Amino acid sequence: MSLVHASYPTTRIGRAASDVRIFWRRFRKNRGAVFGLLVFTILALAALFAETIAMHSPMEPGVGPMLTSPSKSFLMGTDNLGRDIFSGVIHGARVSLLIGLAAAATSAVIGAIVGAISGYSGGWVDDILMRGCELFQAMPRFLFALVIVVFFQNSVWNIVIVIGILSWPRTARMVRAEFLRLREMDYVLAAKAVGMTTRRIIFKQMLPNVMHIILVTGSLEIGSAILTEAGLSFLGAGDPNVMSWGRILFNAQRFLRRAWWFSVFPGSAIFLTVLSFNLLGDGLNDAFNPRLKRVQRQ
Amino acid sequence: MRSVHRNRWLVVGLVVGLLLGLVGASATAAPVTMVVGLSADPKALAPTDTDNDACPAFRIYSALTQSDENFGPAPDLARSWEVSEDSLTYTFHLHPNAKFHDGTPVTSEDVKFSILEVAAKRVNVANRALLPSIGSIDTPDAHTVVFHLNYPNPEFLNPYYGVGPRPTFIVKKADWEGTDFFTNPFTRSPIGSGPYKFVEWVKGSHIIVERWEDYWGEKPAVERIVFRIIIDPTSMALAFENDEVDWVPYTILMSEVSYLDGLPGKDAEFHGTPCSDSISLRFNLRREIFQDIAVRRAITYAINRDRIPDLVYFGGGIAATGQINRTAFTAPWHNPNIDQVPYDPEMAKTLLDAAGYPVLGDGWRFHITIKHSTFFPEDIQVAELVKADLAKVGIDARIVSLDYAAWIDQTFVNGDFDCNLSSLCSGPVPTAMGRFISTNAVPVAWANDMAFSSFEYDELHRRQSSEVDPLKRNEYLYRMQAILVEEQPMVHLIHRGSASAWNSGKFTAEPESFWKGGLGYFLMRMTGVKPV
Amino acid sequence: MPILDPGDGRASMWTYIVRRVLQAIPLVLLILIINFIILHLAPGDPVSFYVQGGTGVTEEFVAQMRTQFGLDKPLGVQLALFLRNAIRGDLGYSLYYQQSVIAVIGARMSVTFLLVGCSMAFAVVVGITLGVLSGRNPYSVIDRINTIVAVLGYSIPVFWFGQVLIIVFAVYLKLLPTGGIPIAAIGQGGIVAWCRSLALPTLALGVVQLALIARITRANMLEILGADYITTARAKGVSETTITFKHALRNAILPVLTVIGVDFGALLTGAMLTETVFNWPGLGRMMLDSLLRRDYPVLMGLLIVMSVGVVLLNLITDLLYAYFDPRIVYT
Secondary structure, eight states: OOSSOTTOOOSHHHHHHHHHHHHHHHHHHOHHHHHHHHHHHHHHHHHHTHHHHOSSOTTOTTSSOTTOOOOSSSTTOBOTTSOBHHHHHHHHHHHHHHHHHHHHHHHHHHHHHHHHHHHHHOHHHHHHHHHHHHHHHHSOHHHHHHHHHHHTOOOHHHHHHHHHHHSHHHHHHHHHHHHHHHTTSHHHHHHHHHTOOHHHIIIIIIHHHHHHHHHHHHHHHHHHHHHHHHHHHHTTOSOTTSOOHHHHHHHHGGGTTTOHHHHHHHHHHHHHHHHHHHHHHHHHHHHHOGGGOOOOOO | OHHHHHHHHHHHHHHHHHHHHHHHHHTSOOOOEEEEEESSOOSOSSTTSOOTTHHHHHHHOBOSEEEOTTSOEEESSEEEEEEOTTSOEEEEEEOTTOBOTTSOBOOHHHHHHIIIIIHHHSOSHHHHHHGGGEEEEEEEETTEEEEEESSOOTTTTOTTTSSSTTTOOBOOHHHHTTSOTTTOGGGTSOOOSSSEEEEEEETTTEEEEEEOTTOSSOOOSOOEEEEEEOOSHHHHHHHHHTTSOSEEOSBSOGGGHHHHHTSTTOEEEEEEOSOOOOEEEEEOTTSGGGGSHHHHHHHHHHOOOTHHHHHHHTTSEEEOSSSSOSSGGGGGGOOTTOOOOOOOHHHHHHHHHHTTOOOOTTSOSEEEEEEEETTSTTHHHHHHHHHHHHHHTTEEEEEEEEOHHHHIIIIIISOOOSEEEEOOOOOSSGGGGGGGSGGGOSSSTTSOTTOOOOHHHHHHHHHHTTOOOHHHHHHHHHHHHHHHHHHOSEEEEEEEEEEEEEOTTTEEESSTHHHHSSHHHHTOOGGGEEEO | OOEEOSSOOGGGHHHHHHHHHHHHHHHHHHHHHHHHHHHHHSSSOHHHHHTOSSSOOOHHHHHHHHHHTTTTSOHHHHHHHHHHHHHHTOOOEETTTTEEHHHHHHHHHHHHHHHHHHHHHHHHHHHHHHHHHHHHSTTSHHHHHHHHHHHHHHHSOHHHHHHHHIIIIIIISOOSOSSOOOOGGGTOOSHHHHHHHHHHHHHHHHHHHHHHHHHHHHHHHHHHHTSHHHHHHHHHTOOHHHIIIIIIHHHHHHHHHHHHHHTHHHHHHHHHHHHHHHTOOSHHHHHHHHHHHTOHHHHHHHHHHHHHHHHHHHHHHHHHHHHHOTTEEOO
């Protein structure tokens, strides 16, 4: 049996397109992952077109009577200051997505660089960087973020930076593990023999091959970042100038009995979003590494 | 096989016995117990502490006076007293049988020590009013205390600001003399002379006091009080609804008041807080932009104060017309004749344009920050409403939420702020107006953060703090309130109310102002509280 | 990290333990130093909180309190003093609680331990059960449930789940209390009351761990049940039950231990949020309260307890790992 299909493309672009098609076929089979992708698309649309979809400004008090249940004019009811919760949830999508993406991107960049250098160099450089990794992992991320945000300032940017800086170890470890493996590969040895600088080898040759790992850990990190930000806002440490989902839950705490919609809608939004990113990440993971999916029927 | 059966029945018998034992244990007669809900632990049960939570402490300690239902002085440790003609000498006669919980008698030496040494260590407004006025204290015999004042002090007999429960609990001199007040074990296991004895305190959970059977005064009917500490206001409301708490003084969720009041056997009501402060938006007069009174005026026009009490406090509060609240404790000193600045956003815009702050390219006239403390949970909502109002007239106000320590640091100590949303509570006596005198513009907590300075105001304050004639005193106080509105160093937003809840199905209170007016929380004995 | 090496065995376990402990000490120290510095860099300090409550705080009083608590010394000196005292077992004195930090933490520790312990037990028992059952019967109903629980549990915000549980079970169904713990002194107590108070918080806190454990157990079970030695055992006629419990389970448990160890920090965070929602007077909530009160001694004490706890737990799980898997040796 020939290992190469008769119509296997020969050009680089052709091969890439074929890879994508194969990848998509695998991905499509995972229903959870497709659901995740769907939710993500809806969120992105909501974030982009928030002003059009939401009828009121999320921060505007008194657009409706306070604490009314969901109705035609206020799809998700109003909060205790008479603000439209639906608008809050829609705009909150933008906030959460931004924070999640920014924080995940920060941690991905830091993690990738650290992991690459650590994995490639080995020796004492690796040792030191891995100790640093352990240090950051031993510090409870949420508590540390809380300390920083409470003591310094609760602006959105502080939150993003703090989450990003505290989350890189996971990506770093995965990238490092892969680099340890790739380091011995022929094309790397060849590049070294030819005299390419370390920097070029790492960035041009090896990193592109770990992109899928970064992507997977990145999408899982987004969910994690969104949960962390929601937790911070829930405790009151979030940015009061921005209406995020966690912030709405913070306001809702006192009204659990009176206004179930105040807590149910934003909470479900957080839940669904994190769920979708987790499913997406899992789906990507499975689609990239089908050989790991070994399931036996009995 | 038979042994297995026997074992099985043994086990069944044990289980049944255990269950019966559990049921039986909970069915023994319990003393008449009232559960009071507190929203935070008191810092300590020692009079050396700042006295936010007088409620548990006042059950354990006595003071010279307690409060009657009109907020005037009634006898407590002092059975009677005389005032000299010139109001400079007060003579108190102590109850001859007054004892401490360990049996030793309460003497005038204890009173003198408690006021001059212990109360002096506490730093709050009460001491500001009381202590400087006391020149010396004489103790001619064990049951007589004579105060010689430096100047006539109109608040001397006031139970809140004078020799009453809040500032001056009486402790046993022998227990405290010569010790370090912070590490003295009596801060956590207090010995007082009040009707209840301290039993135990589990921080974060509860404080228990029991009726002292040898109490020298009128013994209350409630035999045991459990102060349950429930920090989350929703949990507190639910606990009250489920009969787990009988009395919630001051901290019942205002959004739940009408619902709880409607339940059978339960009462909940709004009432004023004993605060002479308004919740106000204060301008940092060190900043150039706020030195222009037109800007300050414009901001006042822009804010819709009337909707704040309903939206934030569910009706438990009123829009402020000046510094001093026109309801509850502070009504006698309220000036009803101050010209008000109405809500008029168009006027605000006109004023701002004329002052030289037109709307710029980015859609805003200028950017400021509003700093507030997370210690007072409703402040953030007031800030959000203000922010929205200012946005409508083109001012971008960024809210900065700070924890208490950082807030004090940035606003009072360092003067680093644009607008300070402050809801400090200074006690129901106008001596607190003294905060705004120019000599108080110092980097110390709770002082004059705005750096407001008016010679007329300073002079008036000096006069009113030693004026015993209430009519004349009000002349000065009225003018002071008017100055604060005319000069506009701050925008008086609202006077916040509070709400309390009472389990009327289990207990009655005589007079009702014990719980409805908040008097019983701080200042009245539990003698009027009886089980139903 | 232990590595696989057929042969040698436990002779070097003690050296491993000693080495791990020695490695952990500088880590804990470094965490403490970093946190100490950050705490003190922040604006405001414990004294400004403590004196709130009235106007007219005199400057001398504030200065006096600062001196009394050593807050006027330079940062390095404060740090050195703190470390020196900590080694002696004196973690400082809390302004707010008016007690030594150790007493304060000790009083709350049991509450948090109870909550965390019950949640872990719940997560482990239910998680492993689900994982084993679905590993044995992939694509069955149990397996579907397991997958759903695993994914949902990992994505749900702990505090919101707690709120929802309160709304459903305490507000609407009125079956369970809304929060708090039974107070012994007023006659509340007994197993029943504690179980009722524990039910919702345990569920809220445990669900995340449950998800992880169920998922990993399932994956491991599947992999192991497909291995050669299992097939051999089946061929030899060993019963399915014996296979599951004697052979497969032992190996499937190992990664679960690692999960418990690694995730402990997240568990503490979850404990803080859960204690806030359910109003439990434990270490978690005390962390938040101390943060807002700038109670540095208590905060540092908590950080010590947590760091040491995490390190200890990791060590214990590694040891258990070794016990269960004799192939592992320590270098």
